[in-house]
Amino acid sequence: MTTQPAAVSSSSSTPSSSQVVSRVSAPVSETLLNDKWDLCLSNAIIKSGLGLGFGIVFSVLLFKRRAFPAWVGLGFGAGRGYAECDASFKSAAGTRSVRA
């Protein structure tokens, strides 16, 4: 799914002259959703990673290396990622506007 837009742009740009390059840089309408998905996934991974990291640090520092803080942190991060992703999809419909 994430590779598709790139493939499209490359396939369309190869036969055309140098002027096509500028066209690729502008977002094409059919790739809008795919871009969103890319962004959402990467964002969710980063947020989850951060949450997990904080959780581990807390577990080490405050909770005697027990596991639950790491899980909680991961949950927070993933939740945050999901929320932003949801918002980014809904922003197209005008309900929420969050730049993920």
Added chain:
Amino acid sequence: MAQPRASTSSATTRFAQFKLVLLGPYPVLSVPLAGWCSPANSPSPRPGESAVGKSSLVLRFVKDQFDDYRESTIGAAFLTQTIALDENTTVKFEIWDTAGQERYKSLAPMYYRNANCAVVVYDITQAASLDKAKAWVKELQRQANESIVIALAGNKLDLVTANPSKRAIETADAEAYANEAGLLFLETSAKTAENVKELFTAIAKKLPTDQAGPRRPGGGALRPGVDMNRPQQNHQRWYADKKAADPTPVVLPGSGTTTKDVPPVPLIPDPKAAPPPRPTEAVFTPPKQTHRFRNFFISATLLTLLGYGGGVYYSLQNDNFHDFFTEYIPFGEQIVLEVQDRQFRARYAGAYPGSIATPQHFASVTIPKRSGATWKLSDKEDPNKAQLDRDGPYKSNKKEEKKKAEDFVKTVSPAAAATATVIAEKAVPEGKSAGDHVDEQTKNTGATTSLHEEKISPAPVDHHDPIMHDLVKIINSVIEVINQSDAKKHFDDAIVSAKQEVKNVNEKIQELKAATGSVEPLTDKLKEQEVEFTKVASGIVQTMEGQLLAVEEKWREEFEHERDRLAESYKLKLKTELERSDALAEAKLKNELLEQALKLKKEWYANLQERVEKERDGRLGKLKELAEDVNKLGEIAGVWTEELDKNLQTQQMHVALEAVKASVNDPRQPRPFVRELAALKEVSSDDEVVKAAIASINPVAYQKGVASPAQIIDRFRRVAVEVRKASLVPENAGVFGHASSWVASKLLFKKSGLATSNDVEAILARTETYLQEGDLDKAAREMNQLQGWPKTLAGDWLKEVRVLLEVRQAVDVIAAQARLQSLSRE
């Protein structure tokens, strides 16, 4: 000492504390005695010469040290040392080591005031130091505590031991003095510590250890804490001179400190026994009554008076200082004014009427109306006299004064005669001083009695001056009055002088009158002169008239002569003027003739020219017609060339249009066709239709080129996949909506052909079919039906298709126009 026990146990120990003052030239050392029985301090001053070694002595005593180079003490140093007299008697010295320098002398009383003992130190190598020490001893005995124990210490014994020639004061001398004054005496050495301990021990022994200094208030009752710790059983005195002090224990119950009778301390020397020779005494004479206040007051008063006096004097001399003094010094103005006023009065005693006869006097005076002795009369007389024999306002002032006094006396009623007399007497001597000649004359006539005088006066005046007559009458009446009174003698001088004055006045008047008599001959002379003058004047007038007549006749002749001459000259002028005007008229006529000749010439020329022109115009007219024909031919040719141009233009338009079509339909897309379009626009410069068609094309199309149908189909396939993914996305979908739509789209059945339903899948199928047919227009319409996300995703594809369609349409329109144009040409 009294107790056998050597320990310092509180029960048996005797402890005393003393204030000791060390005095050099002016130092004091005090040893207060304190303890359970004598807590107070008793001073013991010890004066000595500066640098005699007081501080060294103390240092040796207190710390058992010696310093070769000690800095001189400033103010005073305080040290304490405790020595044990015997096993149970301890004495604590509070030592005030005073500074020896002269400048600290005034501080010394502060230190020896309550001192119990004093050590006066002198330097045995300096003769003068003993004198100062003696002075100190005297001062201590006079000013300090009565019972003060004074020790005399000759310091620097070590120097003398090393070199006996250095000794300046014999031991015997000092000892004799000490005995005489009742002092303890020792020669000490702070350097070798010789006799130092002994000195202080001797002092301690001499001090009454059971008693505070007699001057100490409540001395015996102080320091209860100390007393309680030492339940004293012994009350005794120790005296240095009685070394074996009486140890009889006196038990006084209920009293911590008891006092035995104070034996007379043999320390207070007889004032007469004090050392008589004191060369340096003046240096430190004890403070005596200074009368400071009195002196200050007197000097301040004197200075103030002097200042004011000088100020007033100088302000009378100098105007600037006068201004300053009167303005800035308090009371300066009043004082200066007063002084000036006094000076003025002294000079002009008569300046103020009040100073001569006070209003009170006038109040008591009554002037008889008939007497005629008025002020006015004497005033009238004044101007005459003033001019003749008075020399200034000052003297006249005095004379006037005298006169007034006299008149006053004369007019006074007998009752007031006594007072008036006094004034007259005062006035007369002044009158004498004013005019000496009067005095001489009065002396000559002095013998004559007042009656004789009465007869003398009226005679010379009578005949012509009524004023003088009155005056003499008045004087006579006054004399009569005086004659009747007893005080005749008193007025003798005055009346004689008055008469003399009257006489003088009379003489002067006569002189004046005599002077007036000599004027008459002068007037006669004047009259004669006047007559002569009138005669001369009339003669002059006659001669002048004769001259005038002669002159007049002469002028008349000249006038007539002149008139004739003028008339002749005018006639001449008139003649010449007439001649000139004739000549002018002739010249004018000639000019007119010439002008007429010229006119004729011009007319002839004009006729000639006219004829030539007519001939020429006839031939030129034919030439013009020919030129018009040629122009018409040119116009026709122009029309044809225009036609030709338009045809050419149409041709060019076709060519350009073809170029545009070719580039639009070129499979190698996208490629811009701006140049082709520009050429087309150039060619069809005026065509409105073409212009509008070109304007309708989206600029993006010719700037970037349009996609070819093949490309559009290709792109549609990709777009269709995406659209299909989003085909099931509900409205307002979040992550789950999209994800589920994506998953579900995989499960959908594919449609193909012209499906009838209106869902996304059917639309996609129809579009594909149209595209395969090549009907881009219909395909675009189908895709345009999509809603929501699918439409958003297909947006760009739709735009591309639309641009292509627009370009195609525009090209079609231009082609139709071109065809139309080419048809219209043919």
